[in-house]
Amino acid sequence: MNMDLNDKNKSPLSKTFxxxxxxxxxxxxxxxxxxxxxxxxxxxxxxxxxxRISSVEWLFVILSIFGVFTLELINSAIERxxxxxxxxxxxxxxQAKDLAAGAVLVYSIMSVIIACIIFIPKLAHLYKMLIQ
Ligand SMILES: Nc1ncnc2c1ncn2[C@@H]1O[C@H](COP(=O)(O)OP(=O)(O)OP(=O)(O)O)[C@@H](O)[C@H]1O
Numbered sequence: 371m372n373m374d375l376n377d378k379n380k381s382p383l384s385k386t387f388x389x390x391x392x393x394x395x396x397x398x399x400x401x402x403x404x405x406x407x408x409x410x411x412x413x414x415x416x417x418x419x420x421x422r423i424s425s426v427e428w429l430f431v432i433l434s435i436f437g438v439f440t441l442e443l444i445n446s447a448i449e450r451x452x453x454x455x456x457x458x459x460x461x462x463x464x465q466a467k468d469l470a471a472g473a474v475l476v477y478s479i480m481s482v483i484i485a486c487i488i489f490i491p492k493l494a495h496l497y498k499m500l501i502q
Contacts, residue, residue: 397443403474404442411435414485421492430488434481441477445470 397404418431448470452463 393443393447397446401442401446404439404446407438407442411439417489421489423488423492427488430484434484437477438474438481441474445474 398408414431414435418428423431449467452466456463
């Protein structure tokens, strides 16, 4: 409630940004999966720089990284809404959480496929050069 009073002087746009930003910070702080995605994103970014990937490849890497983060945030939001609705076991609560988790998994699988398409040929080429 105090936060709402303090925020009265802010413009609606800056409020929107600050709420969205606090959601991201909360996700990073509270969600284990979010931290795993952050480590993976840093590793992929470093590998992309080292491998000097093309602009088009960067677009796919960026879409993969931001897509997983976005879906993970939506998944966390759905988990909280479900928990707010019921603390009892309910088949629909299970379906809602499993569907949201499934969405993250589907996108993560796509991201891994993209990473394989981009990096396996480059790593194979590097390996060939090293053993020659
Ligand atoms: N109220 C509920 N009713 C029925 N099943 C539930 C309920 N809450 C959770 N579950 C089941 O337990 C699983 C784990 O739920 P939980 O809320 O612990 O999320 P989680 O998988 O730990 O998510 P994360 O690791 O991202 O925090 C859900 O995917 C769902 O199958």
